Amino acid sequence: MTGPRAAGKILNGAWMLDDPDILIGSVVLVLSLATLVGFILWSRRVINRLARHGARTLREITKDRDGV
Amino acid sequence: MASDRSPVSSELSRELGLFQITMMGLGMMIGAGLFIGIGKSIHEAGSGGLLLTFALNGVIAIMTAMGYAELSSAIPRAGGAYNFARLAFGRGTSFTAGWMEWFASSVAGSMYAVVFSIYAIEYLGGLGWIGWLPGERVVQERILAALVASLFLYVNYRGASETGRIGALFTIGQTLFVVLIGIVGLVTVARDPARLENFKPFMPNGWWKILATMGFTFVAFEGYEVIAQAGDETIEPRKNLPKAMLYSVGIVTVTYVLVAFATVVCVRAGTEIVENGKVVAVVDEPWRWIGSFGATGFAAAVGQLMRRAGPFLVTLAVIFASTSALNATIFSATRTAYALGRDRMLPGAFARISQKRKTPWVALLATAAIVLLVATALPVMDVASSASIMFIFLFLLVNLCVIRIRRNMGDELAYGYVMPLFPLPPLLAVLCLGLLALHLFELSWLAWVTAPAWIVAGLVVYRLYSRSHAVATEDEIAILEEERAPEDRGAGYRITVAVANPANALDLVRNTYRLARSKDARVELLHMVPVPPLAPLADAERYMLEGKEGVVEAMLYLAPMFPLSTTLRYCRNPARGIVSAVRERRADLLILGWHGAVRGGVFQLGSTVDPVIERAPCDVVVMKDCGGDRSFRRVLVPLAGGPNGALALEIASILAEGEASEIVAFTVNTGRARFDVDAFVRENEGRLAGGAGRVSTAAVRARDVVGSILREAESYDLVVLGSTRVPVLRRLSSPPVPETVARTCAKPLVMVKAAGGLTGWLSRWI
Numbered sequence: 001m002t003g004p005r006a007a008g009k010i011l012n013g014a015w016m017l018d019d020p021d022i023l024i025g026s027v028v029l030v031l032s033l034a035t036l037v038g039f040i041l042w043s044r045r046v047i048n049r050l051a052r053h054g055a056r057t058l059r060e061i062t063k064d065r066d067g068v
Numbered sequence: 069m070a071s072d073r074s075p076v077s078s079e080l081s082r083e084l085g086l087f088q089i090t091m092m093g094l095g096m097m098i099g100a101g102l103f104i105g106i107g108k109s110i111h112e113a114g115s116g117g118l119l120l121t122f123a124l125n126g127v128i129a130i131m132t133a134m135g136y137a138e139l140s141s142a143i144p145r146a147g148g149a150y151n152f153a154r155l156a157f158g159r160g161t162s163f164t165a166g167w168m169e170w171f172a173s174s175v176a177g178s179m180y181a182v183v184f185s186i187y188a189i190e191y192l193g194g195l196g197w198i199g200w201l202p203g204e205r206v207v208q209e210r211i212l213a214a215l216v217a218s219l220f221l222y223v224n225y226r227g228a229s230e231t232g233r234i235g236a237l238f239t240i241g242q243t244l245f246v247v248l249i250g251i252v253g254l255v256t257v258a259r260d261p262a263r264l265e266n267f268k269p270f271m272p273n274g275w276w277k278i279l280a281t282m283g284f285t286f287v288a289f290e291g292y293e294v295i296a297q298a299g300d301e302t303i304e305p306r307k308n309l310p311k312a313m314l315y316s317v318g319i320v321t322v323t324y325v326l327v328a329f330a331t332v333v334c335v336r337a338g339t340e341i342v343e344n345g346k347v348v349a350v351v352d353e354p355w356r357w358i359g360s361f362g363a364t365g366f367a368a369a370v371g372q373l374m375r376r377a378g379p380f381l382v383t384l385a386v387i388f389a390s391t392s393a394l395n396a397t398i399f400s401a402t403r404t405a406y407a408l409g410r411d412r413m414l415p416g417a418f419a420r421i422s423q424k425r426k427t428p429w430v431a432l433l434a435t436a437a438i439v440l441l442v443a444t445a446l447p448v449m450d451v452a453s454s455a456s457i458m459f460i461f462l463f464l465l466v467n468l469c470v471i472r473i474r475r476n477m478g479d480e481l482a483y484g485y486v487m488p489l490f491p492l493p494p495l496l497a498v499l500c501l502g503l504l505a506l507h508l509f510e511l512s513w514l515a516w517v518t519a520p521a522w523i524v525a526g527l528v529v530y531r532l533y534s535r536s537h538a539v540a541t542e543d544e545i546a547i548l549e550e551e552r553a554p555e556d557r558g559a560g561y562r563i564t565v566a567v568a569n570p571a572n573a574l575d576l577v578r579n580t581y582r583l584a585r586s587k588d589a590r591v592e593l594l595h596m597v598p599v600p601p602l603a604p605l606a607d608a609e610r611y612m613l614e615g616k617e618g619v620v621e622a623m624l625y626l627a628p629m630f631p632l633s634t635t636l637r638y639c640r641n642p643a644r645g646i647v648s649a650v651r652e653r654r655a656d657l658l659i660l661g662w663h664g665a666v667r668g669g670v671f672q673l674g675s676t677v678d679p680v681i682e683r684a685p686c687d688v689v690v691m692k693d694c695g696g697d698r699s700f701r702r703v704l705v706p707l708a709g710g711p712n713g714a715l716a717l718e719i720a721s722i723l724a725e726g727e728a729s730e731i732v733a734f735t736v737n738t739g740r741a742r743f744d745v746d747a748f749v750r751e752n753e754g755r756l757a758g759g760a761g762r763v764s765t766a767a768v769r770a771r772d773v774v775g776s777i778l779r780e781a782e783s784y785d786l787v788v789l790g791s792t793r794v795p796v797l798r799r800l801s802s803p804p805v806p807e808t809v810a811r812t813c814a815k816p817l818v819m820v821k822a823a824g825g826l827t828g829w830l831s832r833w834i
Contacts, residue, residue: 019270022116025270032120032126033325036126036130036317036321039130043310043314043487044314046485050306051484055482055483057480057670058479059479
């Protein structure tokens, strides 16, 4: 089965979003995963910036705005 | 008093990289919690609830993992929550954290042993290989669980270095297996989209049920605790520890959601269940059918998806996952018990090392007792719930530690990672974890008996033993000398005077006398002895002589007039020591002197005064050049409103000498926001010593606020002003007006900060 055909078949399941529980559940699921990935990427950026500049106290980090 | 540990310290070699420690975390997480959690969660919360259980748990786990990551990047030492709690809250809470961690890891070990035995007996029973065994199924399971646990207890006694490497291989295998299940599920749905109907009804038992299933499965998200334990052995720990914690939570959450999805679509509605060539059942509602298997629901579902190899692969994965996690939890529990013994929080025997094997055998024996007792005595769901609830309590505490350590030690620790949006993630995590713990009661009341009972037992042990036997750590604040006034003398108002040196003491005494008389207060003289970072704490007394002289001089002046206590303490950081003393003594007002010199850098008034003003949970008065025989007849109070301005007026009215003195409430109108100084004085009339008769007001129109105040101050004896209310972070980018005036004003100056409101209340407790 080709990728687009498979995706099309899965999207056929979109009729299920008529069910309010499934609609809300899907939104919660997507938001949860987006929050998770967002926090990880943001944190990764902070870690890498601090690793370049060296570990410092909170006040020093805040003053130099090291990606926080 | 000081540490009685050997001055010679040893260090573990740093050999673990990002990949290895991420694998350690994954190995702890992808295990029994997932496999038994799926069956139970789908039974309680339905198909949709199962998906959301893991997704939402991932969000709570990432918030807690961010806390662990921040603390581990700043304190990259083995010890985990036990270490963090010691720095944040001191010995008592630290003991409780270690005590909980020991139990949580031990009970998690019991759970892995029980799940191993349930799946192994189920599989072997299916093959008809154990029909000859006597006893009921549950008895067989418990005996096997005890045997497996004993085996790994013995492996830990032998030393677990090699099993660590094998564990990494197991982890890769089990992770690949569960990812494979997830992919097979997606492919199945792509071929047969009608299986998505399995998600109807999405929440058959209501949305609130998710909270209970989230609590039950939270044990499957506890791997970052093990990563934190590897702080001493990790290469570039400030960078790698936080990354490993965050990556491992990200990987397991996505994997769990994928596996949960696959489990739901494994079975098609209407499928005939065949056993020995006969149809024994027809699946009407897949979620109900999977849930009916309880702990083995996952295996039953996968068995329908991969009829031939499914049961074997699942059993193999569970055995791999359970054994590697069992080994790691026993190791972690033993290490925690050993640390408690090493710090004399538990009897020293817990730190006893086997001469032959170099392992802490007493700690291991004690851990074995818990693991075996729980594995054989409690029902499996209650074992899992007990482990979950204990980890929830532990993580709740760690989230509080993040807030407290940032607040108290942010100027001392070097951070390799600071979480974004602080303090929102730890506060939300505390709230959510509390909710999960409460709702877990629905699934296991026994967990709610076991966990609190263990904590209460810990408190008793601490009271009777640990409190008097614990050894001091490097960062603790300790009392060197103390002389306290009888509690019944003096009113309820308490003034603490931080004395830095003899000259400073005499400067503060005269004004302290006025303030104490006005408030009818008790006075406590406090001297912090800062011990340099590399000097042993045992030498603290060598550094205290100068401060002691100052305290004695101040005492001679004040003791005849007020109930007076004196305290000398040593610490690594004077600001933290002062705030800690003020909080402990429940002081209402703190007075400290300031030399007026600032070397630049990140502080407005200095590395001691700034943190004290920011964190002290009481009113603070900072005095510059106010000593000697100075009398304050003309006092200027620059105002812009707010509680600090009101306190500045009050303090000015106390310090102004005699009825003939004059207090001028002064404001600079920049044209942006109009401030009515007359109304402000009228509002605060009741607070002024001697009434408002001596107070006049003045206002000028100018753009340069600092310049206007400095010019006005030239004709006054004293300037009293409120500290800025601008948040600390914003202060660093643009210096606030009061602090700039304080730095540049040549006149005697008093800066005040008022406590109160939510921030003041939180400061007292957190």
